[in-house]
Amino acid sequence: MYTLSEENYLKSIYRLSQQLNFKITPTAIAESLKNNPASVVDMIRKLTDKQLIEYDKKKGVKLTPVGLKDAVLIVRRHRLWEVFLLEKLGYHWDEIHDIAEELEHISDATLADRLDKFLGFPEYDPHGDPIPKANGKVPKPYSVTLADLKTGDTCRVAAVKDTSSSFLQYLQKLDIGIGTNIKLLEKIPYDNSLVISISGKESTTVSQKFGENILVD
């Protein structure tokens, strides 16, 4: 159906389109795929010809209904495989993304649905990202971050925005995972550092950047 590259572009454009009020330019796509903008321009032409995207210099790149449907399916496969790798094969949080990047391209028509069933129809992947349903519906993603809380608030870690292994390994070191309870003890006015208590334990200080990458319930 699609080539590997086409799928990666579709997925990348979809991910960028999730960032509200963000114009999807060739440069933005190039950065997200670590490609040269010139290559992106070529692929924009190809995907436009195939009616998977529309490109308007003013408005940037936008997925067509068909392009959107298929991009969502790729993301669905990615997130289902992540659940599989973590829950069934015992991988760690920070190892699953790259493998799922490969697995998501397996093209069999019923594979995602069978895997979904096998895994018990999970709603969120191990990073807390919503797993699109077979019909294309996407569960509501989390939007409040740890940095949005007020002093004294308590929350439950629901998802992470940053999925780099350096971030995930830091979380592991701090004993933070999906479901961990965190209380915001203090916000340092100087640089917005956050003093928190993890699972009721002694306090730890983390940066603003850190807090902005943790989504909470």
Add this chain to the structure above:
Amino acid sequence: MYTLSEENYLKSIYRLSQQLNFKITPTAIAESLKNNPASVVDMIRKLTDKQLIEYDKKKGVKLTPVGLKDAVLIVRRHRLWEVFLLEKLGYHWDEIHDIAEELEHISDATLADRLDKFLGFPEYDPHGDPIPKANGKVPKPYSVTLADLKTGDTCRVAAVKDTSSSFLQYLQKLDIGIGTNIKLLEKIPYDNSLVISISGKESTTVSQKFGENILVD
């Protein structure tokens, strides 16, 4: 590590090398991969440069120790995924090969071993082919076919040589799977057709070609 094509060539050469006393020529590889012989000649050069194979016009193509090791790993992955697709995801016998052809190329270093453990270290795949172990050792493959039996002999289906879906669907129709008991009632001298009884039921006649593609215990 390897490109998709390189892996497919390695696997193809390995499979051909399993056929005893068979010289692996460019033409044979071309047929097995449904490629043009000219393309094969190019890839033979490439794999020779990488020291994965040796090519001697007289002796044909041969895997080097390194090439063999890696070819076996690809076959290991293929067969493990086949077990997964059949046992865990509920696919049928004739659907799993093509999907495993894609899955086998997922390159993570520990994936095969984790999958192996998750599946309970199976010795044979759903077609009865031996699954190479993590150390590269390959369990003994079955070698006696239904066509080798003498009239009156009873056997248990252990594996199939042909994995085309037309063959597998025919088997399904005849209610034959791995483990099915078959008794050879008669061999028709004219064309070596076989009259057999499947699971003790009424007799059925199958062709010599059919019998040669069923390996028995």
Add this chain to the structure above:
DNA sequence: ATATAAAATTAGATAAGACTAATTTTATAA
């Protein structure tokens, strides 16, 4: 032993998807 067929090889073409370098267009700031 030689004609013929089959197999192997070479030469050159093509397509996909990436690149660099040069150019054009658009945005931004003085």
Add this chain to the structure above:
DNA sequence: TTATAAAATTAGTCTTATCTAATTTTATAT
């Protein structure tokens, strides 16, 4: 508004893996 920077685009190159067509080598049969 105009100079400058940034972004987008074009033109042309490269690599991988395929192909076709032509040629050379090897095998086979009379």
